[in-house]
Amino acid sequence: MSATLPASPEVKITETECFIGGEWVPAVSGKTFATINPATEQEIAQIAEGDQADVDAAAKAAHKAFESGPWSTMDARDRGKLMFALAQRMEDEIDDLARLETLDNGKPLGDSRNVDLPLAIDCLRYYAGYADKIHGSTIPIRGNHLCYTRREPVGVAGQIIPWNFPILMVAWKWGPALASGCTVVMKPAEQTPLTCLRLAQLAKEVGIPDGVINVVPGYGPTAGSALVKHPLVDKIAFTGEHRTAQIITRESADTLKRLTFELGGKSPNVIFADADMDAAVEGAYVGLFLNQGQCCCAGSRVFVEASRHDEFVEKLQKRTAQRKVGNPFADDTDQGPQVDQAQFDKILSYIEKGKQEGADCVAGGERVGDKGYFVAPTIFDNVRDDMAIATDEIFGPVLSVLTFDDKEDMIRRANNTFYGLAAAVWTRDISVAHDFAARVRAGTIWVNCYDVFDAAAPFGGFKMSGYGRELGEEGLKAYTENKTVTIAL
Numbered sequence: 001m002s003a004t005l006p007a008s009p010e011v012k013i014t015e016t017e018c019f020i021g022g023e024w025v026p027a028v029s030g031k032t033f034a035t036i037n038p039a040t041e042q043e044i045a046q047i048a049e050g051d052q053a054d055v056d057a058a059a060k061a062a063h064k065a066f067e068s069g070p071w072s073t074m075d076a077r078d079r080g081k082l083m084f085a086l087a088q089r090m091e092d093e094i095d096d097l098a099r100l101e102t103l104d105n106g107k108p109l110g111d112s113r114n115v116d117l118p119l120a121i122d123c124l125r126y127y128a129g130y131a132d133k134i135h136g137s138t139i140p141i142r143g144n145h146l147c148y149t150r151r152e153p154v155g156v157a158g159q160i161i162p163w164n165f166p167i168l169m170v171a172w173k174w175g176p177a178l179a180s181g182c183t184v185v186m187k188p189a190e191q192t193p194l195t196c197l198r199l200a201q202l203a204k205e206v207g208i209p210d211g212v213i214n215v216v217p218g219y220g221p222t223a224g225s226a227l228v229k230h231p232l233v234d235k236i237a238f239t240g241e242h243r244t245a246q247i248i249t250r251e252s253a254d255t256l257k258r259l260t261f262e263l264g265g266k267s268p269n270v271i272f273a274d275a276d277m278d279a280a281v282e283g284a285y286v287g288l289f290l291n292q293g294q295c296c297c298a299g300s301r302v303f304v305e306a307s308r309h310d311e312f313v314e315k316l317q318k319r320t321a322q323r324k325v326g327n328p329f330a331d332d333t334d335q336g337p338q339v340d341q342a343q344f345d346k347i348l349s350y351i352e353k354g355k356q357e358g359a360d361c362v363a364g365g366e367r368v369g370d371k372g373y374f375v376a377p378t379i380f381d382n383v384r385d386d387m388a389i390a391t392d393e394i395f396g397p398v399l400s401v402l403t404f405d406d407k408e409d410m411i412r413r414a415n416n417t418f419y420g421l422a423a424a425v426w427t428r429d430i431s432v433a434h435d436f437a438a439r440v441r442a443g444t445i446w447v448n449c450y451d452v453f454d455a456a457a458p459f460g461g462f463k464m465s466g467y468g469r470e471l472g473e474e475g476l477k478a479y480t481e482n483k484t485v486t487i488a489l
């Protein structure tokens with residue numbers, strides 16, 4: 001296992017400014033910030049650093065496109081057609097987009113090309129198909145009245161996304177917004193603005209009207225906060241940390257924005273003694289190490305029934321030892337660097353805490369190489385529920401193994417977290433699986449699988465993992481208002 005410096009990939013960077021009202025413009029302040037290649041720690045490009053003034057211009061452009069532009073009068077079916085066209089352009093440029101994503105984020109090129117991009121394209125197509133199928137209902141009310149409802153777009157959607165799945169998060173956010181007839185101001189994460197900016201250009205080229213999609217790159221407390229407070233923005237869809245969501249809730253109070261949040265997790269992945277152990281080991285491995293461990297639904301607390309604990313740990317160690325960490329552009333790389341210095345430092349400090357608190361580090365436990373933010377896939381065994389590595393979201397390749405003897409106690413422990421995003425159970429007993437699915441308080445339950453995502457299946461959290469759902473019909477409804485119309489006959 002070694003990290004070699006990535007060969008410089010052939011990636012052309014063409015979009016680096018703010019995209020407002022269909023135009024590429026520098027930030028009003030003239031400021032820029034660097035986006036960094038996490039594999040080399042070198043600057044990739046300088047990006048316009050948007051703030052309040054740029055967000056204001058973008059919100060006005062989005063408001064105009066919503067109120068009086070072609071978006072508001074376009075037939076829903078034609079809106080869908082433009083979305084299909086965008087999805088097709090992404091498919092045509094899939095290799096270039098995948099390279100851009102890997103350069104900016106550090107995830108292995110195979111993941112960008114074969115997982116993230118296909119999921120993003122599928123999501124846009126799924127919602128494109130919805131554009132002309134959004135409608136209300138007629139309601140029988142008392143008296144001689146006709147009563148019906150209309151599902152109308154919520155208006156201007158402010159969308160703030162994280163860096164872990166940059167292009168997929170764009171699709172999750174633009175898909176339901178555009179299908180329902182909203183216009184958008186998006187703030188990509190400061191670590192990974194490149195693919196979002198590129199998609200804005202593709203949207204322009206396929207004919208999505210000016211002002212429908214606006215992108216303002218910049219930092220959270222400036223550009224993000226300005227979006228949250230802007231009076232012309234009707235809704236904020238945010239994916240990120242729960243602490244940021246708390247700030248957004250407070251800052252959006254004056255304008256009473258509609259809010260949907262998809263936040264963090266400390267998801268339990270529970271393996272019963274009757275499970276297919278090889279499948280469960282693979283599920284634990286993928287469920288935690290996917291995307292360098294930078295998944296909000298990562299299965300970071302693996303509970304194994306005590307009678308099969310030793311076998312599980314031995315198999316997981318073997319599987320993890322094969323994991324190749326290094327150049328994200330190399331064909332055989334399984335794991336690239338963490339996204340930035342801050343995440344890298346945070347993960348290493350949790351690894352130290354785990355060691356100090358007395359958990360057994362049975363794999364990894366250190367950085368890889370001396371350049372780039374590479375962290376060895378790490379397994380802690382004999383973890384106690386109260387250790388920091390079992391309670392806090394680490395957002396890195398650090399897996400904690402805990403054991404259980406009793407099902408009731410395990411369910412209590414699985415629920416003993418303020419998060420509730422996802423959970424998984426591995427068992428051949430259908431009653432145990434259903435009981436677990438009913439009693440564990442999380443937005444997604446996987447049975448004998450992990451990380452199975454589909455644009456049609458709602459995703460989101462209980463408790464501090466968020467509110468509202470993305471994907472599926474629920475995700476669409478979150479971008480609509482319900483209007484009741486009553487007519488005296």
Ligand code: ADP
Nearest residue numbers: 161162188189219220221224225240241244247
């Ligand atoms: P992470 O730790 O994963 O970066 P954050 O919640 O800090 O999670 O960031 C997710 C997104 O939220 C990013 O686009 C970031 O710039 C943005 N953000 C951070 N702070 C704020 C804020 N105060 N208001 C609005 N957006 C913010």
